Structure formats: structure tokens, C-alpha cells
Amino acid sequence: MILNVQNLSVTFRSKGGVVYALKNICFSLEKGDVLALAGESGSGKSTVANALVGLVPWEQGGTYELFGEKINPYQKKSFSIVRSKMQMAFQDPYSSLNPRNTVMEIVTAPLLARGISKNEATKKAKRMLDLVGLSNADVHKFPHAFSGGQRQRIGLARALVLEPKILICDEITSALDVSVQAQILHLINDLQNELELSLIFISHDIDVMEMIANKVLRLSNGEVEVD
């Protein structure tokens, strides 16, 4: 088991009191798994993803284990270990890339933040961009010069450049045309085989999930739905 999450709860405070966005979610992931997170909008799919990488605070009582290592989800620092092993690609390729940075700057940013030298980072970024199907000529362009599908490739390269073992794909094909969606789904599949990734795949398209996933976690109103 590479990932084991027990009793994950997330709350938001609003005027009316405390609202549970997630309530006692439990799931695990084996190596090579593709876990689909399914459910309607507002069911908590993206909140699960955000909680896993520490973008939203956990409620007390949850436990989190990653590659056999106990993670303390109540300490911000511990997510630094998480993020070296788990990365995320986002839904909207238009708003998830900094418009003022070149592709190379975007993809090398996570490496530089981890203290890797610029030369080494550039080398790694080039290899990853090549892997997702972007050419050498593209690396000094800005995001506006690319189509939605190409931007999603840049987002994937940024997520994969740290060589994570788990990739969270949060609705990565929702904003794309069907023909581009097919390209990205094949790319994800190829990358998964090549880099031995395990995936957490969030989508609202049942047909797409059936194609790509071997496990499904269905959420409804922040709770796991039992079939």
C-alpha cells in the first residue's frame, strides 16, 4: 500500500456555523492503481485532492500514511515530504500557468524551489517537456502562445518534473475538446507506464473514468457513497 488515508475530514466555517466539506473519508492506493474520484460538483472531489497535498487544513482525527511513512497532516512542514512524492495537475489550463513566465521558467520552478541547480533543472525540464510532446522550440514561449491541450501538457510536465510517484489529475480534460481529450488521456496512460505512476483521477465523466480507472471512490455531500 503506497497511500492510506483514514478519517479525512475537512470543515469550512460559514455564517451558519461549521460545514463539513468532507466527513470521515477513508481510502487507500496500491502501486500502479488508477483511482477515480467520482461525484457531482460540490461533493468534495477536489477538496480530497487539495487535502492530500496540504492545500486545505485537516480536521482532527485523521491519519495519513504515504509509502509506509506516517505523515502528520496538522503540521505544514510535513507536506514538503508529500509534495516530493505526490503532485497535482489542475483543471483549467488557462488559469493554472503564470502568464508572465516562459514554459521553461514554469517547469523548472518546482525544481529550483527544492534547491536543484539551474543547469540540472533545465536538463530535467527539457526531458520532461519532450516526454509530454512539446518541442525544444517551445521552451522560451509564454503560455498564451499555446492551445488548451498544449497548456495542459505544460501543466503535466510541471507536475511530473519532480518525479512524483503519485499524480493527482483534477478534471484535467474537462476544459478540452474531445479530440484533445483523447490525446491527453493517451498521454496520461503512456506516462503512467513509463514513469510507473499511480494516479488519482478526478472527473465527472463516467465514460472517461471507466476507460482509465481500476478503482472508483464515489463521493456524495462530502461522504463516501456506499453502493
Add this chain to the structure above:
Amino acid sequence: MNFELLSVRNLSVAFGDVQVTDNVCFNISSGEIFALMGESGCGKSVTAMAIPKLLPQPSAKIVSGEIILEGKNLLELPSKALYEIRGKKIGCVFQEPMQALNPVVSIGTQLLEAVRFMPKEKRLKRIKELLTKAEFKDPERILKSYPHEMSGGMLQRIVICIALAPKPSLVIADEPTTALDANIQTAVMDILKSMCKSENAAMLLITHNAHLAAKYADRIAVMYAGQIAETGKTSEVFNTPKHPYTKALLKVVPAKGKTLADLKPIPGSVLSPKDFDKGCRFRFRCEFVKGECDKLGYGVWGMGRMRIGVLVFYDS
């Protein structure tokens, strides 16, 4: 009895020096749902927005063609007469309902604006009738609300009411559900379809979603790189696609029972209008490409059915 409501003939639109659509032809009968389907950047929205002359001025120019609505060529009408047509004869439903509505004006005022052509005493009755048809349970409360108080699906239903309020004969729905969640999409489309039917309005549905086109359209035109590749009854186009692009497009649509291996991505992307030449525009991505594909010019066969460039394949 259905009659020909809209006839778009040889419509070509250019932005500056670059021609983006090329001899687009199609007809819509009264009460019919007609879908324009294709990838982003194929010219679907440009074609749709050319009909009520809503293309950005002065950058967009209609190079050639006719747009005949109920016997009148809209391209020859003075701009004052077009005011009468927009809204009254042609209603529009756009992709982003949040941007289509004014955030600081109540829903009631915005709906009343849409029925300003009607006698005063009938206006309120008409909008309440529309809200009930759009399945709002409490129309009185809705009239007092503001856009930020409603969800995307509710807002799109309001936009549909506004589009249909003056009893138009044609509704142009440009990706009406793309910005909405998958589970709300069907509900909104069902309401849009049933309201068009009950108001006897025809619909031009612009979509890249093949599932949506298959489910709701009576007839369909597949667009590629500014040209109509294929038109026909929806069942015909989906069951026996003739154009190589339609065939390729249907292969990338995920469906129940399909595996990832069944999903055959179309290599490359849509040709940029700057690179259009005389040859078939799909030849760079086509699996049936032949030597003559780059020589065959464009021609309209029948009423915008298909290009001469691909007739080679229909015959063989």
C-alpha cells in the same frame, strides 16, 4: 407545416486579411433543432454570430454570402432594422450565463427588459409563464433575486427565458451548457429543447459535444477549419459518417463499453486560418490521405453538403 426559416448561403467571414470561414451553407426549418458541431477554432461561433451580425466590428468582415431569415437577407438590412431582428426574431443563449446577465440589476428587471415590445399589462404574466416553463418553483422570489444569488444552471435557465421572451423564431445557443456541470447539462438542455418546442422556435445549437448533438439535434452539420464537412440527419451522420473528419471525430468520443485503445486521437491540431490553402484542410491529420488531396480545390456540392476534395473517398 414546417417551412424554411433560415438559409445561410456561401457565407465567408474574414478577420482582417485572413478568411476564417469559407462558403458555409445550411438551412434551418421552422421548429427544427440544427447543430453545428466541431472542434474549437473551426468557425462554429463565428458562423453563428454572423447571423445576427454580432461579429466584432470593424475587424470582422463578411466577404460573401447571404443570410436569409424569413425571406429577408439580413446582410442587406440597415442597422436600425437589425435592432428589430435581434432579440425579437433571433434570441441568443451564450456559454457563460454569469457574463450574459448584469450583476447589479435584478432578474425581474432584466426579464422585463426582454419583453419591452409587449403591451405593459401582458409583460409580467409573460415572464411568470416563462419562469414556470423553465421549472422555477417560486417565480416571485426569482424576480426579486440578483444573479450572484443563483447557481450557474439557474442563471442559464434565466438566460433561456430572456432569449425566448419576445417569441423569437430562431434561438442561437452557443455552447449553452459548456460552462455547467455534467449533471446539470442535461437538465438545462431538456428545458431549452422543451421551451423551444412549446414556443415553436427553431434552434441553432453550437457545440463541440457529440453526445449533446446526438441527443438533441434533428439535423447536424460538422464543421472543420472554417468549412462544412458534412451535413445530414443526426442519425445518418452518427451511424454512417461519410467525411473522414466526421469518422475521426466520432472515434475520439468516449462512450460506454469503449476502452482507451478504442479512442483514436486525431494527430495534430486544427489548421490555423493563416495556413488555409486550396487543398483539403484535413489532409494533414487524415488517415485516408492521398496524393490528390493537396491539389483538389474547394467546391460546394449540393447545398453545402461536402467538399469536392473528399468526394474521392466517398466514391471509392
